[in-house]
Amino acid sequence: MAVQTLEAPAGAERWQMLAVRARRRRRLTDSLLIGFLVTVSVPIILPYFWMLTISVSAKTGGVESVVLWRASGVLVPAVVAFGLLRLFVEGRRLLWGGLMIAAIALVALLLLVGQDLHAQNYRFLWNPDIVADIRGRATAEAQFPSVWVAFRNSLALAVTQTALVLTVSTLAGYYLSRFQFPGRSGFLQGLLVLHAFPAMTLIIPIFLLMYWSGLLDTLTGVILVIATLELPFAIFIMKGFFDAVPWDIEMSAMTDGASRRQAFLQVVLPQVKVGMLAVGVFAFIKGWEEYVFVRTLLFEKQNWVMSLYIFWVSEDIMGVDYGIVAAVAVFYILPSLLLYIFCQKYLVQMTLGGIKG
């Protein structure tokens, strides 16, 4: 019996080869690019991870890195293994493979660093007296701030401030995008120029203004100031989003009998939800990390916010426990992190308007 060799037509074969070669080349460049990204991102990932390990392992209050290196020694190969797995395997086998890698990593971690882990550095969450072990009974009432008071204040501040920024900037952004009015270009130019105003150095005049207007020492005053500082940026972003919304939509709504305001609220606004989300996230983050204005403009007792709390914990004139500082830092960064992870997808869609083609 003669062996029948199947020969594909010559042209198709060549296409096949080219395709394979192109794919391989693409994968190579992709790997190089990913390698580059990994290299430049390590300086960012490592310190944050370090902070986490310090918070769960530091005992003498010093900044240590033994746990970091051991944990990295386990996690890095695990991630690399998973990455390689993804290249070759799919679907169900990928899932099982991934789970196995995770299990091995977990066991390795437990063995290497398990005994060094403890939650003592997080004791500020349930006991405001963080120096009890050193100072003993040397505290009277209301001596130490509670992190939960600071958390609550920070949250109230950030949320209110975000709502204000969103409202004001959305309204202003829409108007600037749609209406031609005398002074429009001046206004926009002015917004850009305002960005050059050193807000922190204008603190004294702001302080005086607040004093003269009776807003000093009120949370309202602080919120107004912080919100205003976010406005130029927020208005630009919202305007960009509004610019990208075709005006046919509202035109048709208005010809159908809606007033401009109704058109704005019911038709246009839903279109810029992404923009509002982006502005909201940035505004929240800013309010969450604020400390300068809180310190300058408030005098009352309940003015502890998270940033001031961490300043207080890290005061080092008479010795500081960096384990606690790291733990507070982890606790402090968690809300921003969570918010940001959930909204990350939308943040990268921010536009500036006027970009068409």
Next chain:
Amino acid sequence: MKLRTLFLSTGLALLGLGLVAPEAPAQETREVVLKLWSRADRSGPLRAGNIVAAADQLNRMLAAAGSEVRVKIDLFESNARGYDADALDLLKAFAVGKGPDLYVAAHEWIGAFVEAGYAWNLEEHIAAYPEFYDDMIPELWKSVEYKGARYGIPQDTEIRMFFYNKDMLRQIGKSEEFIEGLPEMVNRGEFTIYDLVDLAKEVVDAGVAKYGLVHRPNVGPDFQMLLASFGFDPYDEEQGKLQASRRALNDFYDWLKYGVDAGVIPANMTSWSWDAVHASFRTEKTAFLKHHGIWNVPPQMKEFGFEGPEDYFRTIGWLNSPPAKKGGRPANLSHPIIYVVNPQSENRELAALLIALASQPYLNTLHAVSTAHLPIKYSQLGLPIFDTEGWAVKAATPMLQYTTFMPNHANVGQFNAIIYKGVQAVETGRLDPKSATDFVLDELVNEIGDEVIILD
């Protein structure tokens, strides 16, 4: 029948009246509220706490006397980072009319507060209550004096010193006599500050220690202590102004450079973190000398794993800042924290009295022992707790006889900051000692103007 009913019902009615009749009106309390401003300080919570305790004590006495007055303390704890920032906050609060009735402050700010009109002259008060103030350690009164009168009551003080590692000296072959006798030699003026650097150099060169001398990596009173060794007197009492001696400053910077060149003081000392400073004195083989204060003793106990005073003093010793030349006097610095009363307060007498109560030996000892600060009254040292838990503090109190204080001048904060900039410049080699001196004096005049006198 009718009469019995009448009696019965009247009796019942009277009984009922007796049951529902209102009691004699309860004692109505009249509250006097005093606002206390303090800094939320992890290392001194009882500074404010003792005032609260004093008010409590007063209330008990008032209740026993049948009075309806009660004193309530409205405690405000500022979240300032350090006493300098807190003082600035206080001045701001006073400026907008939100000042407290009494407050806790660092002593050197008393000048600023007096000049602005926010500190009450306490001479009369002190004279009126010898029961409270007679056994105060006399040197401490100097820290609350401004232009000849006392405007505050000292709340505590501490002592700063050079900690030296005796084990390291043993390792390079020094005799026990020398090691134990070092503090005395310093006090007698036989061991100078240059000798100290040379000794440190020996230790470092022998490979026993990595660093010869570590000091604080930021602005602070410590440098005035070192300057005092060189005969630098920062205050002109008569004119009430700051002063700076060019020669003494130059000598000080020369010494720093000498230390850096000898490899004893790390050149980048000023950019270390506190964490690194503490870690460097933690165990063997790192730093020989550490310029810090008495409050560091409890952490040192923990870090070295000592059990008690004998353990501690076997390994670590304390030195005053040695004189710059043989035959000179050693120097030391302490930094008292004080209570001050607002003269514009309606209850200033009461505030002063509360301070007096808060300064009672029992309350002050609670603070002193738990936070390793020195007591303010000699009588406190007799308490047994100073032998058990407060042994470090008791051992340090004799060093108070060499102590100096920072001047109580309004601009002393800037003064310190500028001198520190010079320290940084010399140690890192950015400026040589002479240029650094010129720079510092220049800046002083620039910033403080005619409130500072430049000598020679």
Next chain:
Amino acid sequence: MAVRQRVNALIFLGPASLLLFFFFIAPVVVDLFVAFTDMGRTLKVTEFTTENFERMLTRDRRLSQTLAITFVYVLSTLAVFNVTFGLILALVTTQVPDRIGGFFRAVWLLPRMSPSVIYALLWAWVIDPNERGLLNQILMNTVGVGPIDLMNDRPMLLIVLANGFIGASMGMIIFTSAIRAIPQHLFYAAAADGAGRLAIVWHITLPAIRWPLSFITVYQTLSLLVSFEYIWLITDGGPFYDTTVYALYVYKRAFENGQYAYGAALALVLVAIGIALALLMWRFFDMKRLLQQPRIEVH
């Protein structure tokens, strides 16, 4: 109709105008006033004087150094990180598969998203000059280079790096979304015409982001000019005055030395420089596109 339009203007633009006026414009006016007084820590004004400006021009030895440092700092951070690196990140993360690109964009947004206090704290721990610092640990164990002291020896590099990481993220986002907005068919057409990856980037991607590039340059220049928060937290003006940029210098004079009036005078100069720069860049960078004629009504 005119009334309704006016009311609309009030509702939409009113709040923003009010807030911006009260907290941006008015303080500058007050600042102008304070700069001619002798206000100190006690907030009391006792005399009007031009002494502050006199001092700025004749007696202040630090000023010229501060201006030079500011210039170098703004230029380096802008050129290396905010614009260039932001662009590189945007390009690279859009070239690789989307999930991976998204992950790395997320990582690079982390510095901007974390509270400034924590970011500064992390930097302090990383650059510690002994072996405890993370940077030194890595350097010593991999490359074998001794412990380095970034804070002391290369403070400018330190602040450029620290601020650069934050700054690159803004550019990265804006450029990414601009790249994403490029219609896909352009890429296919170019590929069909035989263009390699590099050629596509050069001829299609880059031209599309010319406008965001201008905007980012202008915007970030102004930002870098007036912001000093991270510098303050990390180096506090550097060893000696090595990293004291102008804005930080103003703050220190005003707050740490209690010389409010002098600080106000210095701040005025900064505002003037900022305005001048903004207007200059407006002309130079074709910012008119920001105006993009609105579609509908004319009053």
